[in-house]
Amino acid sequence: MELTLLGTGAPAGLPRPGCPCAACATAVGADARAATALLVDGVLLLDLTPGPALAAARAGRTLHGVRQVLLSHPHDGPALEIPAGLPAPARVPDGRELALISGHRVRAVALDSPGTGYEVGGPDGRRLLYLPPGAGPAGLPPGGSRDTGPDRQTAAPPEPYALVLLDVLGRPDALARLRAAGSVGPTTDVLAVHVDHDVPPGPELHRRLAAAGARTVPDGTTLMVGDYRAVPDLPRRTLVLGGARSGKSAEAERRLASFPEVLYVATGGTREGDAEWAARVAAHRGRRPASWRTAETCDLVPLLAEAEAPPMLIDCLSLWLTDAMDAVGAWDDDRWRSGEARRALAERVDALAAAFRSTGRTVVAVSNEVGSGVVPATASGRRFRDELGRLNAAVAAECEHVLLVVAGTALPLRG
Structure with a gap:
């Protein structure tokens, strides 16, 4: 699967409009971020960033081939800007699966906070997980332990996702729970999205993410899901x-x-x-x-x-x-x-x-x-x-x- 990040910032963007803080003042150039939105293989759009058509053009992409737009934010999320020609945005109910004619399969993941997460499987068999800001998946163990007593059958651990996109800095515990459940493994590329002004951009942002085994990329970046080379090495x-x-x-x-x-x-x-x-x-x-x-x-x-x-x-x-x-x-x-x-x-x-x-x-x-x-x-x-x-x-x-x-x-x- 090919993934283009039209935006990687928090719902209000970075810098936030009118915010005088030091993080917003220095969020310029590649450190400026629009609200997070993902374009998958040119056919699936997850969330809408302001000016999505222009954001796609800046990334060298077009939205003309988009066949499905899915929303992840709570119902009181940011205002939507829907360009002409795009399908009406929809939301998949928790636990339900949506099959696209392109060969992609999308399953809605229940969260521990308002909103909807999405697991996307591509025609090549690669899978990614995308979670909205401030959210973690529901139903996972709070820590690393599992009940493996003699009277309880232990399910086989899931195959790790090739790529996980979530609010790493705002919900590090969600990443910990994904690791505990086996959904994030050593080869999983963890991308921080919904980046807000809580951490100064630049070296400090990348340093904190690297400590968590994660990274972030500028708006407009296109990558191939499953590219292991980008996974950060963690210091022992x-x-x-x-x-x-x-x-x-x-x-x-x-x-x-x-x-x-x-x-x-x-x-x-x-x-x-x-x-x-x-x-x-x-x-x-x-x-x-x-x-x-x-x-x-x-x-x-x-x-x-x-x-x-x-x-x-x-x-x-x-x-x-x-x-x-x-x-x-x-x-x-x-x-x-x-x-x-x-x-x-x-x-x-x-x-x-x-x-x-x-x-x-x-x-x-x-x-x-x-x-x-x-x-x-x-x-x-x-x-x-x-x-x-x-x-x-x-x-x-x-x-x-x-x-x-x-x-x-x-x-x-x-x-």
Whole structure:
């Protein structure tokens, strides 16, 4: 199947009319996007962008061969502009299938929000899935687990779609559920559409999408469904650095929000009677998808060694270091000067770095960036600063992707 994206933006487009925000101000040229509309093999039009005939002409296409126009947005969606000669737009009821004379088959997919999703099968046997803005498919598992008990028959996993188009940034959980159900596999090309002004366009937009295993293309792009070459490679190991309240934890969580069955490893543990710490923990838990599991431990090496395990988020290495320094007596000046504690701590750091090097699972680790010219007033503070710097460098050396988060903005250092 050949697919032309006449528009890739949110219903109001990007930039939004009259919006003064920074994202809209910089959405010019290839970063400007009309409302999302898809032209399939010149015969099927999914949704209508403003000025669809002109949009098709700019893409080197024509709408003269369109035999079916289908709508996906809720009934209170954007106003429709229907060029002369196009069939009247229609909507397929959920679960029903529409066969076109061209050999295409369209099945309406039920959603967890108003609107209609469409699965389109082409004459070549390729399939794509298209979802409206803010929507995810209904009836899929919320996480990666399935009921495989002895009293329940487990259906065979579906064949992954060749192409999936959805609101990746607005509904990363929908992508996670598609992955959990087997509908999105390693060879599925995931395209972000309905792109809005929540994320600045340009490098930041592409960076966030790549972290989710997705991409986006400019309006007017034509592609062949099933072109595997465009699927982004996901970094296996990522280190996210940042200062206090820089947004590093939120950045790390965002990088795995589109994946099911994530293991969140909290190295801080619990602190009895500390209400402020409990509030911090609750805020972190409230941000995370319900399908994620949590483990409170500093024993990271065995977790990194697990084979074929789901992605893991470690938050954070600085608390892991605190625990390691406690365990080897590194705060004791005499033990540190003698070299005993120093050697024991170095062994633990080396073992952790080696575990990062050999791990086969996707892992995102968070740590505090230290120093920046500030010299701690105490010997123990200077010791911790120095050792955290060494730990960060050792782990970063084993990661494909390293980020520094400053004021909520992620700056790529590697990858």
